Amino acid sequence: MPVILITDALIFLLILVGVGFGLYAARHEHLRGPWRQVGRSPVGVAALVVILFYVGIGLLDSLHFHPLIESVAEVAAPEEPTSTYSTQIISVLDLWLSGLRERQEKTFSAPFATHLFVKEPIEQPDGGLIRGYPRLEHGGAHLADPSQRGVDLLLRGLLGLVKGLTLWAALMVTLIALLALRWRQPFHDSAGAIWRGETKAPWRVALITVGLMLLLSLVAAEWAAKYHILGTDKVGEDVLYQSLKSIRTGLVIGTLTTLVMLPAAVILGIMAGYFGGRTDDVIQYLYTTLNSIPGVLLIAAAILMLQVYMTNHADQFQSLVERADLRLLFLCIILGITSWTGLCRLLRGESLKLRETDYVLAARALGVRHSRVIARHILPNVLHIVMITLVLDFSGLVLAEAVLSYVNIGVDPTMNSWGNMINSARLELARDPVVWWSLLAAFVFMFSLVLAANLLADVVRDAFDPRLRAVS
Template structure:
């Protein structure tokens, strides 16, 4: 039996689910390490920690839903055999299903938020055959209205409907979680779950309102090609989350291994590693990234047979960009870990381990690496927000994410010319800015709490 859809698995889809598996395994291993578990509990014992974590997990959940791709089956053509099945070249995701028809409601050109007419004047023929220059009505935005005068009351009613739906769903999920907490027999002080529940309820109410209104109006207007700006902004979440996580995960192994080797073994190994990262630092990072991306773009253009649909090309370029950002971003953390390893390797307990004949690998694993964990963890969280902003900058200069892939950087790049119009078109920039600002701010606030919980210097100053 043929399926009505064909699953599409991109390389970035595989990597993001591997990442989720690794995070799940890390959470499971916390049970065996009471010290780290208590430190993480300090992070979540604050209302700010709970709220920011819920916001971050919302972004991650949207990215996961947008990473389950598929192609729908095309209707059978005349004379087509029943055994032949063809699929649409357009790749959809589970997030597209949740957003309804928001991504399919394409207008001709710009339209402002909640507008019923286009932003630009066009020549319109009247019923009498005369040609007048006026603002044409939109094809989809507000077309369910019997009269334009009904828009105000309809927006109020639909807003109540969307918010109420979101709150009902949030109430069900919060109730299930409350029952699970009530059945658990934990002896430790309760975490501020009320802050997490309130944040989650607000997010679900906003999401319910956006989905409801977004399928009736263009909440954030449309861009030059007539695409819904709200839809493009939500689709850009996956790009922002992936480029922050994948590039950071590529950076970490390189920085950790080379930094510890340079600080622990010293001598000629330290000289070689210092020479490598000094040379890499001396090259302007933006030029190096741009040259690498352009070289890979040439390879993609010369090998079109490797990609079945256009999204696979965009995904390959995106994965290359993550790899290039990771390769060029490890030097700062490497220098920091090298300096810290130089200090730790001279401590008494490390020298005692050498005297007892403990191998270098065991010393690094048991004594060096655990004392660097707070630096690695804090750097991971901080690098994430920095790479999200880097994607926007690279897309702005034309060497970032492929234009076929939704991203905040591409939206900001397009908005650079729209703001100079009179009157200016601001909603494309606003959609990308609000979502990017919320993600980066939440990550930075959460990283401050992680720093306070894991940094030994902070503990000493507090004591």
């Protein structure tokens, strides 16, 4: 039975907005040209491929449903069985990663380990007890002799490489065939042009990046089928599963916050700069007052009020997933409220300049309505600022979630996020020996996404900046 959470609906709405903007940009050269330049940048294409892998995982984790328990035949109508659904809410990603989700150990285990990380009493065949490292229930349990772990990892890694290369070759042949049809030239000529880097779009970089991601994913999948490749945490949950589940949280924070702050920033910023006077004074007073309030204190106060509300109205929430989803949405709203002022200031300053240009003054002199002047002359000329700011702010918002969860005012503790992983891992850094893999896993996944977003942001900034386009 499908379940649509609030953040799921907003994610799909954001996708529709993105598709609509893409169709709009395709019909306008002042937007199509910069995006074409982004598509011809090798760095931008490689970063976009990595981001799309993250987005794909996040979308799979946004398709929620109640799993089917059993089919029970009714007594009155045995030919019409009724379906019984669980009250638990899971996602398609949970179903896909059911092996990682269900293979839970007793406590900590290191990456690729076959034994627990801590010593426990182990009963001997003669009834005696010794302290040692017991075997894991799932990690490496298929090995009769744990000393053969290295050979088994090597064989499984080679199998993953073969699968990855096969899939990559199939995708590559399909893409080259489609491009050959589009370019109306033989297959081998298209393949040679791509691998020599003679095409306008960097297809070679895109194929290499996709190949690396596929090889890494399939090798990891082969290993994860029998091992905990990133270890387990204190309660024995697989750290790789937690890291993959945290992707949706990071993407939601980075994108839905944009959906919240964008309308206010664009509308108020353009109004302040275009109309001036009392309108400008009121809007300046509004965002100056908001900036004077420490953002962390405002977020903490809002989250605490939400916690009180959810505690007093527990009957309104059917599951912990819905409670955590509402807190995530509320965090996006608060971050959006505290982050729209920067873009608003930029748009106000740009609108102040644009309202004095000749074409705007001529339109106003001819009696054109203010709304039409803004839509036709002001908004298209500030879209480059909006695009640059949004892409640059994405990585900052992903990092903000980690910081806020670290101080316990971020997402719900029951929700998987990189911030919660770091917050849990910090308590284990004082152990001897140190439990380091949860912190490292959160860092690697978050670093990869933020790095790709920053690289894409640099390319988008260079493409949309009118001064740089004028120089080139």
